Amino acid sequence: MISEYSLWHVDEREDAGVPESEGIALGANWTFDGEWMVFARAGWSDVDAPLMNATATAGMMRRVHKRDLLGLGTNWGDPSDDALRDQYSTELFCRFQFSRTSPSPRRCSGSSTRR
Numbered sequence: 001m002i003s004e005y006s007l008w009h010v011d012e013r014e015d016a017g018v019p020e021s022e023g024i025a026l027g028a029n030w031t032f033d034g035e036w037m038v039f040a041r042a043g044w045s046d047v048d049a050p051l052m053n054a055t056a057t058a059g060m061m062r063r064v065h066k067r068d069l070l071g072l073g074t075n076w077g078d079p080s081d082d083a084l085r086d087q088y089s090t091e092l093f094c095r096f097q098f099s100r101t102s103p104s105p106r107r108c109s110g111s112s113t114r115r
Contacts, residue, residue, distance in 0.1 A: 003028040021047040035063040039073070045080075052087075054078040059091075067097035 004027045012020040023045030031037045041057040059073025071094070077087040 001028060001030040019047050021045055037061045037069075051080060052077040053080050064094075069095040071095075 006025045007022070008025070009022040010018065010020065012018065023043060025041070025043040027039070027041040029037055029039035038060045039058070042055065043052070044054045045052070055075065055077040057073055057075040059071055061069045061071035064070045071092070073091045073093070075087075075089045075091070077089075079085075079087060
């Protein structure tokens with residue numbers, strides 16, 4: 001299992017109207033049977049400076065050919081803008097390994113509705 005975390009801090013920017021804030025992001029993934037991987041990510045912030053106050057993502061990927069991957073993920077987010085509802089999205093993606101870099105064409109669906 002691979003896990004990661006980051007702590008962040010943003011200084012107040014009066015000219016831009018951005019308050020001081022801080023938060024944490026956590027992530028983990030686990031590969032099994034040499035071709036399946038499950039992953040999860042989550043993040044929180046203490047004030048309304050970022051785009052989201054909280055977010056959580058989970059999904060899985062499967063190796064379909066050598067280094068190519070097919071995956072499905074879902075996400076929930078709590079926008080910092082009180083005029084917006086919670087946002088949900090689902091993503092089906094594939095990663096084709098052509099070289100040492102990995103472009104990932106994606107098709108996403110989601111919602112962003114004002115209250």
